[in-house]
Amino acid sequence: MRPLGGRSATPRERLVVVGHGMAATRFVEQLVAGGYPGHVTVIGEEPVPAYNRILLSAVLEGTHDxxxxxxxxxxxxxEHGVELRLGTRVLTVDREHGDVMLVDGTCVPFDRLVLATGAIPTLPPIRGLVRPDGSLHPRVHAFRSLADCERLLAVLPVDAARAVVIGGGLLGLQVARALSVRGVATEVVEGGDTVLSRQVTPAAGTILAxxxxxxxxxxxxxxxxxxxxxxxxxxxxIGVQLDNGFVLDADLIVLTAGGRPSVALARGAGLQVRRGIVVDEHLASPTDPRIHAIGDCAQHAGQVTGFVPPAWExxxxxxxxxxGADLDYRGxxxxxxxxATDLEVAVLGDPVAEPGEIVEVSNPVAGKHSRLVVRDGVIVAAALVGDLSRVGLITQAYDRGTVLGVREPGDLLLPETAAPLAPLPDDAEVCACAGVTAGAVRACGSLAEAQERTRATTGCGGCTQVCSRLVGEVPVREPREPREPREVVSPVRS
Structure with a gap:
């Protein structure tokens, strides 16, 4: 085995992973696959095994158990010799003694430490949101964990005919759509000019709204x-008063606006922290090379991502x-x-701020908007709203940095009926979260096998339709009749 960091990993190396989310699980899976010889301890604060947080809205919606x-x-x-401690919170990291102290006073020694502590929600500045004892108003629900999801499901639909979702980002729209599918009259409040204002242009946001x-x-x-x-x-x-003077009546309020990297342990240990835990190309802290950070809590090259694919990478x-591999992380x-059911959105890169030539096709009547940002013939960003028929080919060109011909960017945005799609080649990436190709999925006998062997569809879930077709399983979804929007804004109460 190639020496790592000046010495070889030995069976006596004690590796502690703080955090038991999607990044930590992927990390341990890869350690097992690579034959890591050390002893691994995973410490998770939640009392349940790791789950896909991206699909919590699918549980809320009722499409997933x-x-x-x-x-x-x-x-x-x-089975793989990994010690898993659930329902346990780390209180401090002691770099001098090389251990982490749990809230019950137990100390777990480490030779190497990986922080995968994720992100924590931030509360919006709403008066009355927090009670004097520090608890949330009983009608207010966060939506970050499986426990949050189960608490929300417990009040649906009998005790919650009307809901207000605070935040019009990806999570907010997923939660709003899930509540609506459950029969709850739902309203979304977004401070930006459009929904998904960080991911799509105003034109696309207006169409999505x-x-x-x-x-x-x-x-x-x-x-x-x-x-x-x-x-x-x-x-x-209860009433939710807006800054324009209106009051929205609601039986429950769901907070989905805002989150920040969880850095308290790193800061308490004296590690370099800015917005997130600073790491270098080895994903190690420049303060202490024994300590690493991955996922939502990590900051590499000044960037904090907050998405599944970078965390898994x-x-x-x-x-x-x-x-033992000699690899660097380059971003x-x-x-x-x-x-979300009946809402199709895919965003590659930063189509709002990325410089380049813009190729757009928009059909507001049909609820479709597509935008490519092209620089030197290469797609450097994209946003697709309402039509994902070409998302596989566009993602493939984006990931590979393919230099396109003059007409090709426009052709990629044409509807599927205008030019039949060629079958995806085996080396085309179909699952961006797990980096899985079409060939790897085709080699599986079922979608369940593809999920187990490749982790495809277990990230954001957006590739489920494509992967299902690749293994010959085309999911059938019952059509839903859209409900008429209703006016629920009332004047400010005196």
């Missing part, structure tokens, strides 16, 4: 919630390094998908 989004069982860890309205979800942009108003009626709705690179391209 909670058990279906679990990543690995405790038995899998035990119109599509949501047609599906029964009312969207308010350019407005911020400022105050919760408890009405005097026992068991009645970091996990793969670090695991392979610890297994990742971001790929984001909106996981």
């Amino acid at each position: 909670a058990s279906a989004i679990r990543l690995r069982s405790p038995e899998w860890y035990a 119109r599509s949501l309205t047609q599906l029964g979800t009312t969207v308010y942009t350019g407005a911020r919630a400022t105050k919760l108003i408890d009405h005097p009626e026992e068991g009645g709705p 970091q996990a793969v690179v670090l695991a392979q390094r610890l297994c 990742s391209r971001n790929v984001a998908r909106l996981r």
Whole structure:
């Protein structure tokens, strides 16, 4: 085995992973696959095994059972000799003594430490959101964990006929659509000029908001919630006052706006921290090379990603390094998908800010908008709303940096009926989250086998349709009748 960091990993090396989310799970999977000889301990704060957070909205919507989004069982860890401690929180990291202290006073020694602590939600500045004892208002729900999802499901639909979702980003729209599918009259409040303002242009955001309205979800942009108003009626709705003076009545409020890297442990240990935990090309802290960070908590080259594909790529690179490979992490391209029934959105890179020549096709009547940013003939960013028929080919060109001909960017945005799609070649990447090719999926006998062998569809879930077709399983979805949007804005109560 090639020496790593000046010495070989030995069976006596004690590796501790703090965090048990998607990045940590991918990291441990890769350690197992690479034959890492050390002893691995994984410490997770939640009492349940790791699950796919991206698909929590699918559980809320009812298209997935909670058990279906679990990543690995405790038995899998035990089978591969990995010590898994669930329902346990790390209190401090002691670099001098080389151990982490748990809240119960137990110290777990390490020779190498990986921080995969993820991100924590930030509370918007809304008066009345937090009670004097520090707890959230009983009608307010966060949506970051499986426990949050289960608490929300417990009040649906009997106790929640109306909901207000704070935040019109990817998570906010997924939650809003899930509630709407559950029969809850849902409204979205977004402070930006359009929904998904960080991912798509105003034109695309407007089309997406119109599509949501047609599906029964009312969207308010350019407005911020400022105050919760408890009405005097026992068991009645509460009011959400906006900065424009209107009040929205709601039985529940869901917070999806904002999150920040979880860096408290790193800061307490004296590691270099800016927005996230600073790491170098080895995903190691410049303060202490024994300590690494991956996923939402890590900051590499000044960037904090917050998406699944970079987190998984970091996990793969670090695991392979610890297994002896001479690899560096050079950054990742971001790929984001909106996981919601009847809403199709894919974003590659930064189509809002990336410089280049713009190729756009827009059909607001049909609810479709496509945008490519091309520089020197190469797609450097893209946003597709309402039509993902060409997302596989576009992603392939984007990932490979393919130099396109003069007409090719425009041809890629033509509807499928205008020019039949050629079959995806075996080396075309179909799952950006896990880096899985069409050939790898075709080699599987079923979608379940593809999920187990390649992890395809277990990230954002956006490639499920493509992967299903590659293995000959075409999922059939019942058509849904859109509900008429309703007016629920009322004047400010005196």
